Amino acid sequence: MTGACVCLMVLARWRLRAVGGLGVGVLLLALWFLRAPWPGAGGTQEPQPTLTILIWHWPFTDWPPDLPGNTCARFGAPRCRLSTNRSLLASADAVVFHHRELQVRRVHLPLDRRPRGQPWVWASMESPSHTRGLGRFRGIFNWVLSYRRDSDIFVPYGRLEPRTGPLPPLPPAKRGVAAWVVSNFQERQRRVQLYRQLAPHLRVDVFGRASGRPLCANCLLSTVARYRFYLAFENSQHRDYITEKFWRNALVAGAVPVVLGPPRANYEAFVPPDAFVHVDDFGSARELARFLAGMNESRYQRFFAWRHRLRVRLLSDWQERFCHICSCYPHLPRGQVYEDLEGWFQA
Numbered sequence: 001m002t003g004a005c006v007c008l009m010v011l012a013r014w015r016l017r018a019v020g021g022l023g024v025g026v027l028l029l030a031l032w033f034l035r036a037p038w039p040g041a042g043g044t045q046e047p048q049p050t051l052t053i054l055i056w057h058w059p060f061t062d063w064p065p066d067l068p069g070n071t072c073a074r075f076g077a078p079r080c081r082l083s084t085n086r087s088l089l090a091s092a093d094a095v096v097f098h099h100r101e102l103q104v105r106r107v108h109l110p111l112d113r114r115p116r117g118q119p120w121v122w123a124s125m126e127s128p129s130h131t132r133g134l135g136r137f138r139g140i141f142n143w144v145l146s147y148r149r150d151s152d153i154f155v156p157y158g159r160l161e162p163r164t165g166p167l168p169p170l171p172p173a174k175r176g177v178a179a180w181v182v183s184n185f186q187e188r189q190r191r192v193q194l195y196r197q198l199a200p201h202l203r204v205d206v207f208g209r210a211s212g213r214p215l216c217a218n219c220l221l222s223t224v225a226r227y228r229f230y231l232a233f234e235n236s237q238h239r240d241y242i243t244e245k246f247w248r249n250a251l252v253a254g255a256v257p258v259v260l261g262p263p264r265a266n267y268e269a270f271v272p273p274d275a276f277v278h279v280d281d282f283g284s285a286r287e288l289a290r291f292l293a294g295m296n297e298s299r300y301q302r303f304f305a306w307r308h309r310l311r312v313r314l315l316s317d318w319q320e321r322f323c324h325i326c327s328c329y330p331h332l333p334r335g336q337v338y339e340d341l342e343g344w345f346q347a
């Protein structure tokens with residue numbers, strides 16, 4: 001779980017916290033150079049071979065996208081081929097299994113045909129609360145691709161990048177205080193309980209399948225943009241589990257996320273502290289409601305300060321996620337096996 005992938009992430013964080021961290025940054029950079037051998041280092045200039053990453057079943061669909069040979073070039077990994085052709089099992093450099101299809105048993109692992117030493121990747125973007133059947137996979141997978149920062153191949157739902165070029169547009173004009181989009185509404189969920197506690201004190205406009213106010217296909221962002229705050233309540237609370245509800249529905253739309261998820265410190269590993277409101281910052285739902293409803297414009301604008309130097313990058317494309325395996329490949333740990341994948345993921 002070391003190597004360039006993690007190092008690049010650390011460097012990205014260092015850039016976020018650029019002020020006062022120069023010494024640390026230089027040190028990290030030096031460590032990174034020492035760890036990661038450059039291709040062609042040591043005088044040889046042979047081109048690197050093309051890697052073949054076999055995706056055993058494309059996530060959530062029986063109709064995989066067309067995957068031209070240069071699919072990964074646009075994600076910075078030109079010598080990398082994604083394929084869903086199972087005839088390549090014998091020769092693939094890594095094989096990826098997406099958990100959902102394993103869980104519902106649409107897919108079975110080709111254990112009896114596995115070439116010796118072939119790295120197998122377990123891939124999932126779901127939280128532990130929505131992941132079943134991991135106990136069956138002891139001692140099988142070598143690498144994990146997920147939103148968890150300690151994954152071998154770390155693929156967050158989004159991240160902040162340094163902004164270059166023109167200043168960001170002003171936040172759109174606001175007409176409401178708080179919006180929430182929800183398609184799966186169940187009383188036992190913490191997010192529903194919190195909504196019930198907030199509703200008497202704060203007008204929350206609820207959209208989505210569960211609300212009787214469904215949104216048309218491309219209306220979510222423009223709808224949320226009219227509100228000051230967006231309830232970015234995760235369906236379950238787990239470390240690093242910060243999904244498109246936060247990155248897209250709130251930040252990209254231009255609304256300030258009010259988050260229910262992992263603790264504040266976990267969010268601050270991804271975004272600056274003044275980019276969001278955390279429900280844990282308040283003693284009660286009533287206090288939170290009072291804070292949101294009573295906020296003046298100058299206080300509100302402070303939630304947008306970071307946008308002058310950073311911008312949101314969504315990482316929602318499975319092709320990009322899988323191509324990231326190639327960027328990480330030279331530095332992924334060889335010989336590692338997840339003996340207790342369930343224990344690791346549920347921890």
Ligand SMILES: *[C@@H]1O[C@H](CO)[C@@H](O)[C@H](O)[C@H]1NC(C)=O
Nearest residue numbers: 083084085086087088089091
């Ligand atoms: C799958 O790969 C095999 C072996 O390289 C090849 O013969 C076959 O044509 C490929 N199938 C498709 C549909 O590309």
Ligand SMILES: *[C@@H]1O[C@H](CO)[C@@H](O)[C@H](O)[C@H]1NC(C)=O
Nearest residue numbers: 291294295296297298299300
């Ligand atoms: C706006 O609210 C902040 C924080 O509550 C407060 O410190 C500030 O004085 C207020 N500004 C105005 C102009 O009312």
